[in-house]
Amino acid sequence: MVIERLEQPVVAGSEKPRMTLAARMKQYEAATEINLEPSQPVILRLDGHAFSKFTASFSKPFDERLHKAMVKTCADLLDSYPAATLAYTQSDEITLVFLNGVESFNDRAMKIVTLAAGFCSVHFYSHLITALAESPDPPIKKDIGSLPLPHFDGRIFNVPTVEECLNNVLWRCRGDAVRNSVSAFARSFFSTRELHGKNQEEMIEMVRREKGVVYREAVPRWALEGSIVKKTLVELEAVNKKTGERAIATRTRTMCEDRGITEFSDASLALVKEKHWPWLRKLSEFGHVLTVRKTY
Template sequence: MHKLFPISLHFFHNHRLFQTLTFSSNPLLAQTIPRMELHTTSYPVDKRLPLAERMKQYESSFDFTLPVNSPVLLRLDGHGFSRFTSHFCRPFDQRIHDAMISTCVDLLHFFPQATVAYTQSDEITLVFPFGVQSFNKRVQKLSSLSASLCSVRFNAHLTAFLGANPEPKVKESAYEKLGTACFDARFFAVPSAEEALNCLLWRCRNDAVRNAVGAFARTMFSTKEMHGKKTTELLEMMEREKGVKFEESVPKWAVEGCLMKREQFEHEGVNLKTGETEKTFRTRTRVEERGVRIFSEENLRLVTEKYWP
């Protein structure tokens, strides 16, 4: 039967905590861990307050909020995805990409103030040109909800896509990994819509192209051959040594990523009260297989306007 380990705690006035743990559940295994020095930090909380109120004040000390009316971006990144995707088709698995697209649609639905979503590789970026008003703009609340929603929806979509499209086949271990993908999330503000657009340019021109070229090159060259090579050098190696032109050999979404944005469309239906046919406008999400590679007025409108033009 397991026993609890007795722990002796000694507090000193200088706010340093010394902890000694003695394992005594089995005399043969009894030992004392060397004394560890832990540091505490002084917080401006009145210790005479009731326990629940003190704990809430400790929590609120780290509950930062986003600025009012500043453009905000949300970036979600797959955690350990190079290991996760190694069980699927290389260099690009359409089902993983489709799951990312569907997850972006879910995020746009969850955050109606976001105007555009961009995904490349294992990453998603959402733009809020007029800030985030949900959940009192609390960064911890927004980040934790975003990461959990993204993880849950991606796993659900990937499981569905793999079940509906078992070909091309994946490793048996891929099925064991289903449901284990997770994402981290970060919210941050930028001073202008122009800088929000620059963030998309950064993710597309820098990371999307580099990630895609690297993934594709690994199917042709060894780690040793690729070591220390820049993206331009890898592209030259492909063409010179393998006769392969990168952008002609991979799907466009693998090169630039994809953009998602709401659009309005005309719908014809019957008015249940009058029985007459009427035309109305509805909203849906449209996906385009392209990224943001130039700074332009058109792309600035992409960031600031609610619907596709």
């Protein structure tokens, strides 16, 4: 058995002080420690790891229960990372946008991304179990307990401007979201061999011509473009506890809209920049009011 020295030996002629084992181990750890630039925007992306195997037992081409779990996980992430201005989800990935650093853990990249990936994994699975209990049909092919546990990897990085934040979301929406959507849609009608070599437009036309199904009519909006999750200010009726009078109060809620960001515009920039949706709404005007799952 080799016993590790608690201190490094002193080399003859060297004036370097002894280094304790703890200090030496921390030095190794520090070599991979990267700090984000807190004055620049940050993108945090969480991606389902090997989700194709996990989701193989679910309804094809799209299972709304998976999507609902992703959207609710976005709401939990926005609550846990309050500096984020927007969450965008499509397929098995989530993108969070921060305008001035994450403002957590001294902007230590590894600390933030590992915690976020673990947080995302646990909350997604919890929400999915709830969704399956509430909507058991259509049944999944295997018992959920026999499937591999879903988990996420993550990456985090600075971008130089808010415009690049928008471009990142545009890239995920117009690129991966559309590609994933068309591919899943077409594969529900044709085999991989039959679709080999076909581009997106050709796949869509092939399904329309041979199966009589129109892509944009058959696919739900969230599967076409993904969904935006964001805090918003809403007007609610309230009662003044002192006077008993009814009044309109403004409160913060987490809302979801089943659409992506598909164009570079002032309105799209506002969605990325503003802390809340850029307009005040009544609560009834939103399709999805999300309840945040608190963690303690």
